[in-house]
Amino acid sequence: MLLRHTHTEILPREALTVNPAKTCQPVGAMYASLGIHNCLPHSHGSQGCCAYHRSALTRHYREPVMAATSSFTEGSSVFGGQANLIQAIDNIFTTYDPDIIAVHTTCLSETIGDDLYQITNKAVKEGKVPPGKHVFHANTPSYVGSHVTGFANMTKAMALYFSKSTGVHNGRFNIIPGYVEPSDMSEIKRLAREMGIRPILFPDTSDVLNGPQTGKYKMFPQGGTPLEDLVSTGDSMGTIALGPLASADAARALDGKWHVPCRVEDLPIGLSATDRFIDALRKAAGVSVPDSITRERGQLLDIITDMHQYFYQKKVALAGDPDHLIPLVEFLVQIDMMPIHIVTGTSGKAFEKQIQALTAHLPCKVNVKAGGDMFMLHQWIKNDPVDLLMANTYGKYMAKDDDIPFVRFGFPILDRVGHSYFPTTCYRGGMRLLEKILDVLLDRMDRDAPEERFELVM
Amino acid sequence: MKMKPISILEDRKNQVFTKGDDEFDISCGKKSLAGSVSQRACVFCGSRVVLYPITDALHLVHGPIGCASYTWDIRGALSSGPELHRMSFSTDLSGTDIIYGGEKKLEKALFELIDIYRPKAAFVYCTCIVGIIGDDVAAVCKKVEAKAGIPVLPVHSEGFKGTKKDGYKAACDALFSLIDRSREEIPEKIPLSINILGEFNIGGETWIIREYYKRMGIEVVSVMTGDSRVEDFSSSHRACLNVVQCSGSLTCLAQKMEKEYGIPFIRVSYFGIEDTSKALYDVASFFPDRPDIMEKTALLVREEVAAILPELYEIKADLKGKRAAIYVGGAFKAFSLIKALKHLGMEVVLVGSQTGNKEDYALLKDMCNPGTVILDDANPLELAKYVLEKDAHLFIGGVKEKPIAYKLGLGFCDHNHERKIPLAGFEGMKNFAREIHETVSSPVWDLVPRKCFVDVLK
Numbered sequence: 001m002l003l004r005h006t007h008t009e010i011l012p013r014e015a016l017t018v019n020p021a022k023t024c025q026p027v028g029a030m031y032a033s034l035g036i037h038n039c040l041p042h043s044h045g046s047q048g049c050c051a052y053h054r055s056a057l058t059r060h061y062r063e064p065v066m067a068a069t070s071s072f073t074e075g076s077s078v079f080g081g082q083a084n085l086i087q088a089i090d091n092i093f094t095t096y097d098p099d100i101i102a103v104h105t106t107c108l109s110e111t112i113g114d115d116l117y118q119i120t121n122k123a124v125k126e127g128k129v130p131p132g133k134h135v136f137h138a139n140t141p142s143y144v145g146s147h148v149t150g151f152a153n154m155t156k157a158m159a160l161y162f163s164k165s166t167g168v169h170n171g172r173f174n175i176i177p178g179y180v181e182p183s184d185m186s187e188i189k190r191l192a193r194e195m196g197i198r199p200i201l202f203p204d205t206s207d208v209l210n211g212p213q214t215g216k217y218k219m220f221p222q223g224g225t226p227l228e229d230l231v232s233t234g235d236s237m238g239t240i241a242l243g244p245l246a247s248a249d250a251a252r253a254l255d256g257k258w259h260v261p262c263r264v265e266d267l268p269i270g271l272s273a274t275d276r277f278i279d280a281l282r283k284a285a286g287v288s289v290p291d292s293i294t295r296e297r298g299q300l301l302d303i304i305t306d307m308h309q310y311f312y313q314k315k316v317a318l319a320g321d322p323d324h325l326i327p328l329v330e331f332l333v334q335i336d337m338m339p340i341h342i343v344t345g346t347s348g349k350a351f352e353k354q355i356q357a358l359t360a361h362l363p364c365k366v367n368v369k370a371g372g373d374m375f376m377l378h379q380w381i382k383n384d385p386v387d388l389l390m391a392n393t394y395g396k397y398m399a400k401d402d403d404i405p406f407v408r409f410g411f412p413i414l415d416r417v418g419h420s421y422f423p424t425t426c427y428r429g430g431m432r433l434l435e436k437i438l439d440v441l442l443d444r445m446d447r448d449a450p451e452e453r454f455e456l457v458m
Numbered sequence: 459m460k461m462k463p464i465s466i467l468e469d470r471k472n473q474v475f476t477k478g479d480d481e482f483d484i485s486c487g488k489k490s491l492a493g494s495v496s497q498r499a500c501v502f503c504g505s506r507v508v509l510y511p512i513t514d515a516l517h518l519v520h521g522p523i524g525c526a527s528y529t530w531d532i533r534g535a536l537s538s539g540p541e542l543h544r545m546s547f548s549t550d551l552s553g554t555d556i557i558y559g560g561e562k563k564l565e566k567a568l569f570e571l572i573d574i575y576r577p578k579a580a581f582v583y584c585t586c587i588v589g590i591i592g593d594d595v596a597a598v599c600k601k602v603e604a605k606a607g608i609p610v611l612p613v614h615s616e617g618f619k620g621t622k623k624d625g626y627k628a629a630c631d632a633l634f635s636l637i638d639r640s641r642e643e644i645p646e647k648i649p650l651s652i653n654i655l656g657e658f659n660i661g662g663e664t665w666i667i668r669e670y671y672k673r674m675g676i677e678v679v680s681v682m683t684g685d686s687r688v689e690d691f692s693s694s695h696r697a698c699l700n701v702v703q704c705s706g707s708l709t710c711l712a713q714k715m716e717k718e719y720g721i722p723f724i725r726v727s728y729f730g731i732e733d734t735s736k737a738l739y740d741v742a743s744f745f746p747d748r749p750d751i752m753e754k755t756a757l758l759v760r761e762e763v764a765a766i767l768p769e770l771y772e773i774k775a776d777l778k779g780k781r782a783a784i785y786v787g788g789a790f791k792a793f794s795l796i797k798a799l800k801h802l803g804m805e806v807v808l809v810g811s812q813t814g815n816k817e818d819y820a821l822l823k824d825m826c827n828p829g830t831v832i833l834d835d836a837n838p839l840e841l842a843k844y845v846l847e848k849d850a851h852l853f854i855g856g857v858k859e860k861p862i863a864y865k866l867g868l869g870f871c872d873h874n875h876e877r878k879i880p881l882a883g884f885e886g887m888k889n890f891a892r893e894i895h896e897t898v899s900s901p902v903w904d905l906v907p908r909k910c911f912v913d914v915l916k
Binding site: 016019055062087095107112216345 | 496499501551585589864
């Protein structure tokens with residue numbers, strides 16, 4: 001028993017997080033920065049932060065993840081990190097030659113009060129930033145929010161820093177995909193194009209963190225939102241922000257700055273949330289939904305109806321990020337499953353209220369906690385067992401300990417492949433989610449069936 | 459075919475050498491340059507990995523959530539008993555804690571955890587932020603220790619206070635404090651006894667080594683730290699000899715124990731046939747008045763070597779003449795790897811470390827063939843460039859190097875602390891040979907456009 005340390009009695013914990021269901025802001029900021037073409041993320045803090053974040057992303061994507069660090073020393077912690085950052089900017093442009101450096105802060109540089117505006121301006125004045133190149137930053141103190149907050153802050157920073165308005169519409173739509181996989185970003189782009197929309201998707205990690213094996217190592221892969229597109233976001237007809245927590249700030253910033261009207265939608269996970277996304281695209285661009293998309297929707301619905309008997313009242317435990325969990329819970333409830341334990345590491349009362357509303361009619365008690373941890377989820381599971389667990393890789397301890405069918409979902413996934421290539425968003429992503437859920441549920445039935453009841457056709 | 463040159467930062471020029479071409483005066487032990495994409499980690503990381511395998515102690519990370527998230531169950535340090543070390547505990551400091559200080563929270567967290575888990579000791583890891591906001595962690599530890607009746611030890615591992623090496627030292631300080639205060643009041647030496655230092659039971663390596671010593675008639679008093687229990691340390695001071703592996707991490711503890719308890723130490727490596735045999739012989743010869751021990755050792759080495767040689771010869775036939783690149787944390791590991799690879803008929807064409815010192819590099823130079831590239835604190839561009847230039851078939855490194863090697867289309871062996879397969883001892887050499895064979899001789903490399911020389915920058 002790996003998690004034999006989980007006891008069933010739930011005692012109040014005030015000062016502790018045990019087995020976290022989140023990580024800190026900078027890793028989210030680093031991930032978002034990788035979604036800009038020819039951009040090198042830069043961590044303004046100790047070396048370890050950068051090493052940990054790169055390792056975490058490398059393990060999740062199985063791709064080289066590049067980022068530089070200010071390599072803080074005791075001196076910089078006392079006298080400020082200005083000298084380090086200016087030297088870093090100089091070194092990075094000299095050695096690695098990116099077009100853009102996206103700086104994010106850490107708990108250390110935030111607490112000592114480094115003023116990043118002032119430092120980057122000084123670097124520009126001192127000629128450390130070559131013409132046509134850019135340095136921008138996001139404040140991402142690790143002691144506030146979570147990795148999702150970091151992603152949101154970096155996305156907002158890129159919108160504010162790069163966007164310009166020429167006063168003439170570019171005929172395009174901004175889509176902010178939220179903290180999703182490269183595969184999801186491709187899928188969202190594909191659907192938008194299918195609708196006849198030319199999207200500016202930012203950030204866009206597709207073809208950055210799901211690149212092909214080419215026999216070459218490219219420090220800056222071909223993907224990522226191009227600089228011109230980021231600049232052009234101020235001229236777009238509108239912005240659709242997917243996932244309120246990760247994307248709304250950036251969308252509103254563009255609205256505030258350039259009056260680009262925005263709509264904030266849930267991440268398109270499951271049937272209804274994808275419907276809302278498609279509807280938002282349709283209304284925004286004044287187009288009709290092509291048959292090809294209606295067909296995809298029908299295929300998802302077909303799996304749901306074909307297999308609905310296996311979903312009936314199955315209890316589910318979930319850990320993940322708020323933007324993912326809200327549409328996921330909606331989807332699971334819709335197909336007759338019962339999400340009864342739901343934990344996110346990111347704090348926020350609104351999350352709990354939304355989940356409570358989505359699950360209000362279920363005939364059982366539902367536990368939900370924002371700012372919770374995996375330990376709490378495990379305790380809930382021990383007290384009220386479930387038929388299915390969906391969580392990031394760390395869920396596997398609980399799955400093994402309590403022998404629960406387990407679907408990996410969220411960040412990070414350290415022990416399986418697929419997430420960077422196959423989406424879980426939009427209709428096709430919904431089909432993949434159902435395939436994964438059904439696989440583990442039916443495998444379990446097969447495993448546990450006595451020989452005489454072992455079914456060939458299911 | 460010659461590669462396009464990449465720019466090496468002026469200040470890094472003395473950290474890259476080619477044996478034979480350059481006047482050899484490598485500069486190392488330097489702080490990483492700000493702005494470099496360094497593969498190095500921080501002080502906290504160093505401390506965390508050294509103390510991690512004390513399995514019945516509480517390991518509480520005092521700081522924002524990230525540091526705890528990234529070090530949750532990341533090492534393959536196996537336990538034959540408790541697994542408390544595999545849990546992730548964090549004070550998860552938030553904005554208000556940063557303003558008002560985290561001492562109260564820390565105290566509360568310690569009491570809550572000690573109440574539930576009744577650990578035998580507790581380690582509190584200070585992260586960057588704790589050093590900045592000025593929490594008096596030592597005072598809190600003292601207070602909790604007085605009430606809880608177990609050793610509660612601060613580990614001064616603030617990330618910015620140096621490199622991973624400084625983290626080893628902080629861990630050694632804490633460990634020495636534990637040894638010193640838990641030591642029983644019997645000064646007599648335990649006859650024919652040793653402590654094993656710098657052996658972390660990755661994949662059960664400690665168990666293999668312990669078995670050898672048992673067969674030699676040597677008593678292992680305690681291991682620092684592999685499958686360790688707090689109570690093991692109560693008689694550490696009574697060992698006749700400290701046998702130190704992975705010299706980077708625990709030499710300072712050995713020095714301290716020599717000074718305080720008069721225990722001499724020797725440096726060994728348990729990697730590869732040569733080094734393992736030498737380690738065992740060195741220990742045996744420390745007890746010259748017991749020739750029977752040397753006899754048993756000779757017998758053991760003969761038996762063990764005979765058991766693995768046939769398979770090694772088979773593997774060698776396939777690997778002969780293949781070229782390897784090594785980039786590891788400590789230089790000491792590189793020495794053993796070079797010898798082991800030679801044993802398999804392979805040639806080392808690149809070798810580098812994150813934390814080697816001048817003597818280490820001098821020794822590396824002596825061990826290598828002319829033309830071998832020697833690097834200190836390398837970045838991915840340099841690694842990719844030289845690996846291609848030297849046309850290596852194999853890369854031995856850590857998590858961040860792995861996808862680069864695979865992108866370039868060469869075999870990879872993960873020689874770090876995340877693995878669960880033992881590579882130590884004779885048995886370990888067999889596993890190592892198999893792993894190398896598995897990756898180098900894999901037919902998948904025939905599928906990739908392998909020898910593509912490209913400008914790795916763009």
